[in-house]
Amino acid sequence: MELQERFAKGEIEAFETLFRQFQGQVYGWVIRIVRDPAIAEDLTVETFWRIYRARARFDPTRSFGAWARRIATNAALDYLKTVRPDVLLLEDHGRIEPANPAVQSDLCNRIEQAFSHLPEKLQIVARLALIEEQSYEEIAGALGISAGAVKSRVFRAVRLLRRKLKRLGVEP
């Protein structure tokens, strides 16, 4: 019997093999969304917990990696919904140093503030597309929506961000 079939039937050894095979991939995706290594590790475990519980619904003929990524994205989205934007800002170590030193830190702060106040669904797409530069197809697969819907969300995020930045005195 194939590994994925054995997993779907509830074999713990098969789950362990899949876990070891895909944990790095899931972590690498989740950290791009939450930007904190400790939280990304917790969410990776949470993702596999959800995967384990949903094993009976898994179709072994389909890609385990794609399924795992979708569940991971939902887990990350649930996390983003529970944290206040200010907390997320403080936890986000990637934002302490601006990527471009020429951009003043005050400006960075205002941009970060505006970004962290975007609705989670738009924020996740904007983060992956605009900052992490992931392809629309990849993001679409992870969210279970079409590439066109991703494009539309990026457009809405940019429009909203521009409005929020304007309110904060930044005119891009």
Added chain:
Amino acid sequence: MNELNDEKLRELLRGAIAPVADTNLKHDLWPQMLRKLDEQTVRASWLDWALIALLPLWFVVFPEVIPALLYHL
């Protein structure tokens, strides 16, 4: 909204928020996963135990249900 402004905003965003530099997992998370699986098992049996503990209490409060229950067994 023109495309030039859009690109400027994207650049500004990338300048303020750097992409995550290290996306590699540093250690095996399987031990944490096993702990989570164990915790959840314990949590489920807690509920079971609570329900079992309520059963004798229910028999004390409503003793008349015992014969009915025995009849249906």
